[in-house]
Amino acid sequence: MSKTMKALQFNRPTKTLKLKEIPIPKVEKGDDVLVKVVYCGICGTDLHAIKANYPTAEHDVTLGHEICGVVSEIGADVKTLKVGDKVTVDPYRGCYKCRYCAGGNPQYCLHEGPKNALGFFRDGGWAEYCLAPAQQVHVVPESMGLGLDLACLVETLSTIQHGVDRIGMVPHDANVLIIGAGIIGILYACIFHLHGHKNVIISEPSNERRARIDVLELGYKAMAPDQTREMMAKAAENLDAYGLDYVVDCSGYAPAVEEAFQWLRKGGRLCIFGVAPPTARISIAPNQMFHKELMILGTLTNPFCYPKATALTAAMGARYLAYDKLAIQTFDLKDYEKALSSLASGVISKAVFKFSE
Ligand SMILES: [Zn+2]
Ligand SMILES: [Zn+2]
Structure with missing residues (x-):
């Protein structure tokens, strides 16, 4: 050697x-x-x-x-x-x-x-x-049949796994908004799909990134922020019926987070995965947090997540993780x-x- x-x-x-x-x-x-x-x-x-x-x-x-x-x-x-x-x-x-x-x-x-x-x-x-x-x-146990190309995504998925753990059990009638379709937003969308969720939308300004969601054929709408705003303005007229249960920020873009927060319905949760600049601020109404019992969760790195994330990576497999698809x-x-x-x-x-x- x-x-x-x-x-x-x-x-x-x-x-x-x-x-x-x-x-x-x-x-x-x-x-x-x-x-x-x-x-x-x-x-x-x-x-x-x-x-x-x-x-x-x-x-x-x-x-x-x-x-x-x-x-x-x-x-x-x-x-x-x-x-x-x-x-x-x-x-x-x-x-x-x-x-x-x-x-x-x-x-x-x-x-x-x-x-x-x-x-x-x-x-x-x-x-x-x-x-x-x-x-x-x-x-990476041989029995998992996980190639090293996909295993390279275990680190990324371990940090997402921690977010998934923080968010907790998501019921299947939940309405979910993912902000941002970079690799993290895409992988969150894939995990919701893997778990059988139907009501997921992704908001993303870049045409190219939205097209990547379409390639995956998840049946989820990837929308430009204007479209999201228009749709949610209608939803806001009856949040109990059409509001969001989960907002997962994968953008680190504070104005989008602030905007989405008001679309949460009762019991809603906001999960912050994106890294906003240290000086960024959002404004929220504590009164709404009280009445709707809203929760905001941060998610940092991947404590104790590697074994679970390895199994998650194997479960997702090439259906979601093939390099050309992503x-x-x-x-x-x-x-x-x-x-x-x-x-x-x-x-x-x-x-x-x-x-x-
Ligand atoms: Zn990293
Ligand atoms: Zn220590």
Whole structure:
């Protein structure tokens, strides 16, 4: 095995990415797992990270947190994995000692969590190999019949799984509005469809993104915001009959969230998945929250969601997740500039680096 590998590293002070030849990380600790990366996604957060608009290490760090591949080497204490296992890597872990971890919420961890994530603070998966603690490496059981291309979506789906857990059981007569048809909005729509929901609409300004919903043949209307507004103005005349039970924001666009909030009917819930700018504000009527018993839920990362999300990914399968249906494109690591610019311009919904197996 060659002792070096290609890795795409980010230098925060200069806001530059560099494709480097660096040593393959060594298995040193008992719980170390060396993963031969096969696919690693690029997500919207990475686009923020490379502009230094998202927290990352000050030292050179390999980005990439949607990691899947094959176990190449394990430390002496690793009992749950073996060389050759197909795996996904959870970028996050908790310290499991602080008050938040002890309360079952490692996503708020005072010491780890997003503050020490793989692909942001520790070397991630935009490289031929990635070293991770066994605790963060999850087997994709052969019996699931899940290919590594789809397994690369487990990280994204794990964060959505957490949102689904937060939202709770959605009755089948519920009216649902998804704001935004980027990859997250599309995947939420697919999950509602997988669960048999009929009354789902998606509001999205981009024609191209709305067309991606149509390709999936979910039977859901993807509407421009003007159309949504027109439809909901009629609904607002009788919210008890036509109002929304769930609004899932996947846009981070505060004015759309504020507008949709008034369309919730009694018992309605607003789930905030999209990342709005820190300065964005919405105005809501506490009186309406009281009378309608409305709830607003945030959703952050993916605590304890990997095993469930792996099963969810397998359940969705190629019916929903085939790359061509979702407008996902694979790239060689050396073509990273094209991958990043294609994703940023919106001509694709997601870019994924593919490495030789
Ligand atoms: Zn991400
Ligand atoms: Zn903690």
